[in-house]
Amino acid sequence: MQRKSYGNMQCPIARSLERVGEWWSILILRDAFQGLTRFEQFQKSLDIAPNMLARRLGALVKAGVLERRRYCERPPRYEYVLTERGRDFRPVLWALLAWGNAHFAPEGKSVVLIDSATGAEAEPLMVDRHTGRPLAAPAFRTAPGPAADESTRQRHSGGAGRIP
Amino acid sequence: MQRKSYGNMQCPIARSLERVGEWWSILILRDAFQGLTRFEQFQKSLDIAPNMLARRLGALVKAGVLERRRYCERPPRYEYVLTERGRDFRPVLWALLAWGNAHFAPEGKSVVLIDSATGAEAEPLMVDRHTGRPLAAPAFRTAPGPAADESTRQRHSGGAGRIP
DNA sequence: CGAGTGACTCTCATAATGCTAGTTATACGG
C-alpha cells in the first residue's frame, strides 16, 4: 500500500508537509527551537521510542531541516541543530501555538509568546511585509505563481465558490 | 500499540497537531480554504481514497474545524464548511506556504499570495499585533503562561542552551 | 574490570493507511 506521497504535488504546502507532516516531526522541531540538540534530550522531552526518534531525526536531516554534527570525537557523540531552513520554520510553529491557545486551551494558556525585553505577551499576526496590512481574506488570496502548470492554474480559476 | 496521542500534553502546538496532524488533514483544510465543500470535490482534488477522506472529514468535524451541513434534502447531500475555528487556521497554512515557496520550489513559485486589490504579490510576515514588531528570535520567545503546570515551567527554565 | 553514558539498532505486535468494490438514496430519460 505505502503511504501516499505529496512530494510530486506542485503546491508549496504539500511540499512542506512532505518534510514535516509526519507524526512527531513538528514536535521535534518545536523542541529544537527550545534549544534541545541531543538525542537523549528529545527522547526525554517527547517520551518517544528511540527507533521512532531515530527515524524522524534522520528524515529531518535528509530534508535539510536539521544538521547532525559530531560534538565529541571520543566517545563519538552527536547533536542535531537547526539549519537555516529549519530556523525559517518558526512562523509555522508560532501560528500553531496561537491557534492552539485560541481554541484548545479551555483552562487558559500554558505557553505564551513574550517580548524578551518587556516581558509583555505578544500576539502573533500575519501581515504583508511590504504594506504592513494584515493578511486577511478576502483582501489577500492565493494565486498561481510564475512556475504554475495547468493543473495548478485550474485550482485557482475560481468557480469553486466563495473563499471564506 | 496505538498511535500515541499528543492530546494530554499541555503544549498548544501539540494540542493543535492532535486535531490536524494526521496525513491529509491539512491538505483538506487547504482545499476548504480554496472554496471546496463537497466530498467529491475533495476526493478529486486530493486523489485520496474515499474511506480515508471520510475518516479525515469526520475527525475534522469532531474537532470542530469543519461543519457537516445538508445542502439538499432530497436526495440527501452534504457539504463541509469551515467553522470559525477552522477559518482561524489560515495563518498556519500561509506560514507553510511561505516556507515551501522559500525552500522547496527550485523551479520557482507555483502558488503565491496576492493582494486582491492590486494583484501585487504579498509576503507573509509575523508581527506582534500590539507593537507591530516582527516576531523574530531572540527578541521574542515562548514562556509559561498562566495555566502552566510544573512540567511546562521546567521546559522553559532555560539551561537547554541558546535559542536560535 | 565493572558500571555508566549517549546514541542508537533489532525484533516483533498492532494500528493506520490505502485500494477496490459495493451500498444507499434519489433523479432522470425512455
Add this chain to the structure above:
DNA sequence: CCGTATAACTAGCATTATGAGAGTCACTCG
C-alpha cells in the same frame, strides 16, 4: 417501470508505519 447516473459514503482486505522493549556499540571513569 427500468436502467443509468450522481453524490456520498461504507466494507473487506493488503501493506506499511508506528511503537514498546530489549539489546548493541564505543567509549569513559573509578
